Amino acid sequence: MTADRILDRLDQLARDATLEAAERWHARAEALDWIDRVWPVLAHDAEAGAAARAQALRQRLELADAMLHRRLRAAVRANHGPAVFRRWQQEAGLIDGEGYDALDELLAGVLRLADPGPDSRPLEPEMVFYQPTPARHALDMLVRSGVGPRDVLVDLGSGLGHVPMLASLCTGARAIGVEWQPSHADAARRAARRLKLERVEFLVQDARDADLSRGTVFFLYTPFLGTVLRDVLDALRREGMRRPIRVCTFGPCTRIVGDEAWLHTDGPTTADRVAVFRCVGQGSG
Known part of the structure; x- marks a missing residue:
């Protein structure tokens, strides 16, 4: 120009x-x-x-x-979040692609997440460096998985807490973030307290040690791979044998999760859009 x-x-x-x-x-x-x-x-x-x-x-x-x-x-x-933010999904634009857009800027302005600082502890082998889920993909996941006020969404590798907070304020669901980095979880807690999101909590834990018994919907933005992912999928399978659950994934881990015999999805999956899996035998409703 x-x-x-x-x-x-x-x-x-x-x-x-x-x-x-x-x-x-x-x-x-x-x-x-x-x-x-x-x-x-x-x-x-x-x-x-x-x-x-x-x-x-x-x-x-x-x-x-x-x-x-x-x-x-x-x-x-x-407590007017669900009504105010329902229209975000309609304004999310194109779903595919892993880049960020104006919706992420809007969400950042609302959440006002603080920089977690330089005190992050080293990642263990097979853990993946954190990056936030693009807001349009988080909204896409909430709609397609049918998250509602009676659900408990568990974000395994929640980072600064974008997905749990967005899930709670948009749907009224209870949301739990499980995060390895204490500094990230602390920043997320402070933001949730400022917004009075009382149905959101953040736990500093290795996902392999997390109590999954409360969750109805589980989200993974490829926070780990290899044996760590294998251990977490085995734990989710045990939960899925007891009750219906949904497992939502984004990024490279989708291909691995898609090979799980105990899970099915309604259509083809790609790494650049959230995939929604349900237990085999669980209805689509």
Whole structure:
């Protein structure tokens, strides 16, 4: 894009007062991303004030986001989360692909997760470095697995707690995060307390030692592989022999879980979309 076209686009965005409307959070995210991408051109443009105008626009959009985030946090604390956030699933956009998008920015603004700091303990062999589940995939999982207020969702390898908190505030379900890193679990607990998410808890545990007896839905974003995954799948199989459970996976572990004879899914599975498995013999309802 030429410098002239960038300046024209900047003027167009600056004149668009509707960008500050609460419901235009997605358009604001796109505009802020565009400013970041063209900033080198704006910063060195010969036209005086181009960078200043872009910075003023950035501040306007960030202020509108901050106001929306405060309003949404207040709604969550007042137990209106399910009604407010039900529409997120409709706005999630394309489901496939493992990248992040505007919905993740919105969720980050609501949860306000603190940096867990540098004190993470070393991972054991076969444990996978943490990265958060993209919000659209978490929402896709909640809808397709039918999570509701009577469910207990257990996130095995919950990291900073995005999925348990999203599950609770969107569906009213009880949610449990099982996390190896104390620093991550502590950050998640603080965020849940600020939002008054009383049906969410975070346990610092090795997933192999976790009590799975309360769970009805289990989620794994490939937190471990090899013998660790094998041990956890064996424990889940024992739970599935006692009662109906659902197992939801995302990423490379889906292929391994899909080979389990005691689980079935309604269609083909791919690594770039959450797979929902049910116990063999369990109905699809």
